[in-house]
Amino acid sequence: MGFKLQQVVLWGRSFEEYCAMFSLGEQDLQKSILGVADGPAAFNAVLTEQGGNIISVDPAYTFSSKQIAQRIDEIFDDMLIQVANNASQLRLDKFGSAEALGRVRMQAMTRFLQDFDTGKQQGRYVDHELPVIAFDAKQFDLALCSHLLFLYSDQLDRDFHIKSVLELCRFAKEVRIFPLLDLSHQT
Template sequence: MEQKRVYEQTGVAMTSRSYVEYEKMFMLQKVDLVGKRVLDVAGGASSFTSEARQLGIYAEAVDPLYEKSPRAISEHGMQEIELVAMKMAKLVDVYDWTFYGSVQQHRAGRIQALQRFIEDFSSMEGAARYHMAALPSLPFESESFDLVMCSHFLFLYEEQFDYAFHVGAVRELLRVCKPGGEVRIYPLMSFRTEEYSRLPDLINEFVLAGCTVQKREASLPFLPNSHQFLNIKK
């Protein structure tokens, strides 16, 4: 039997994604978010916060990466982008390129998002919206955000973080979410492109805690089995 070809990842990768990617991962509608307070957890060097702010959304981001200087993040980001491009070039036939087009276009989008992030992170206002912290402990008061998102961290790193970590992390995301607000997590699978093995247990845990938990369809066809995100309504 042919061995399954998967993306190999050691440690937690730094991400540089754009606003439009967040729209597709989390099925965001600008009209629903203008004037709302939104948190991007483990956002890395994504340009979501910068772009969202320009649209009138009160976006903030949190990541341990933000202890680094803009120059250090930029250098690390470019190294990560080149490494990702090399890995993807060996797995071209595994992915759906409908959105990104090609490895080269994917790389160009990452560079653009990184540059936009660095510009915002370096600005006078940047210090107020980029927070240095890591799950499962966030530096915000309870019930602070209308929407809390986490992309390409929870579930994806199933082999590095155990079930207790995942439960604690989701509990923390819910803590900083306002009553009636939502937590959204994408994707639902690990690097092996299989659904997170403890997802039914995790869903049951938060349903019993009084939350409404649903798998919802995303619209970023790229990774195998990445067509859904988890929506938890507090």
């Protein structure tokens, strides 16, 4: 069947998932980090609590926390249905079930929403989007781009991807992108 996403969705991941996806060790977490397309992930909130240096960018940050919460509520049930329908293609072993994954996602998004207003005032959540992000060259030690590039190959063309990767390389000394597959598990 496969996932059917007409647009980029708000589907937050936990701090632990970020660390696993991007193979982040203690030394990495001490670096200046830019999270690109972070959406409602808990990574910024938790890393900031731990004393880390992070800025997250996403076009969703133009909206209020109330509007983001409303959008999460609108898509959450559909995403869970798609996860359940595609469970055989997904790695749910860490979660056990689609419902358990949904609980982890909702906890992460709730943590994000609790931090968003304060973080936005502090400049940790910035309304920017690829392929052009207004930061200085090599301003960050590490850029993380989660669940945007390659995953949305049907919605975002090749030129967008090339420009985006070049932009990530411009403002960060190191770039990590996850996943490197589209929704059909193709490279």
